[in-house]
Amino acid sequence: MNKTSIIPKPLAEYDLRLLRIFVSVVDHGGFSAAESALGITRSTISIHMSNLEERMKLKLCLRGRGGFSLTEDGQTIYRAVINLFESLNDFSLLVGTLSKELNGELVILCDDQLNRSRQNKLAEVVQLIHKNSPNLHLVLDGEPISNIEKSLLKDKAHIGLFPDYQHIEGLHYQHLMSEAVYLCCAKKHPFFNKVDTLISPAELASVPAIHPGIDIDSLGIEQLKKLNLAAKSYQFDTRKAMILSGCYIGFMPQSYIQHELNHGEIRIIQPSQLTYPFNLSLVAKKSPREANKVKLLTDIFNRVFDPQ
Incomplete structure (x- = not known):
């Protein structure tokens, strides 16, 4: 697989949306469990996850009879995304304190x-x-x-x-x-x-x-x-x-x-x-x-x- 990511710099809103879906899937332990939280079907979640992996040129998770699990790259990306979203939240809080x-x-x-x-x-x-x-x-x-x-x-x-x-x-x-x-x-x-x-x-x-x-x-x-x-x-x-x-x-x-x-x-x-x-x-x-x-x-x- 070509390791050159096609994620733009800076991140596009579409990529942020895919990353939010990724985090929800991980937090809920799989596609099926994330359906209710995200309000979309399992098949749609699967499409979004495939799109994210394709855009990143990385395999983020494994799914099958053994259940859902993250790859090593997936674990690294998950931790990075959590930090990213916390930084965005910190920015919103900072703006609020200046108001x-x-x-x-x-x-x-x-x-x-x-x-x-x-x-x-x-x-x-x-x-x-x-x-x-x-x-x-x-x-x-x-x-x-x-x-x-x-x-x-x-x-x-x-x-x-x-x-x-x-x-x-x-x-x-x-x-x-x-x-x-x-x-x-x-x-x-x-x-x-x-x-x-x-x-x-x-x-x-x-x-x-x-x-x-x-x-x-x-x-x-x-x-x-x-x-x-x-x-x-x-x-x-x-x-x-x-x-x-x-x-x-x-x-x-x-x-x-x-x-x-x-x-x-x-x-x-x-x-x-x-x-x-x-x-x-x-x-x-x-x-x-x-x-x-x-x-x-x-x-x-x-x-x-x-x-x-």
């Missing part, structure tokens, strides 16, 4: 479901974002803490909201709010109708309890040491469901169980002793790519959560 009007995506990620109070606060944040920068495309979503940390470090998100339980190098943490967390049980649990003074430390340590799933502050760790940690739940909503089963006791913020408290479905156990603070942090990358967007969000969150 007086903020535009593009503004990504906020939370690690847990929001109670009514935080929903209202977040609604104020959204309102102020829309008022200050109406051209921004707001993305507000929930993710596990580890995913939020990675997204912030990779500039895939601008702000994260999650408990201040550990500090990752490269991220900046700002305390946003605190709320007391209490040990509680449901109506079906043996402790529900038992007076607090009659629940001994030994009894507390004998019944199954729920671990919050992440390392928490020293006060929380000391409280958890008193319990028989037989289950784990990262989110408050799933933890509440486990408590409502009557099989477990667990720590919950009062705001998340107020409805159940009012209706006699859940009770708090020894609130003066079995409690620790839940600290929510506003987290951002220390040197973010889009610093102007992060500053906008930080200023708005500070304004809404600490109006004084």
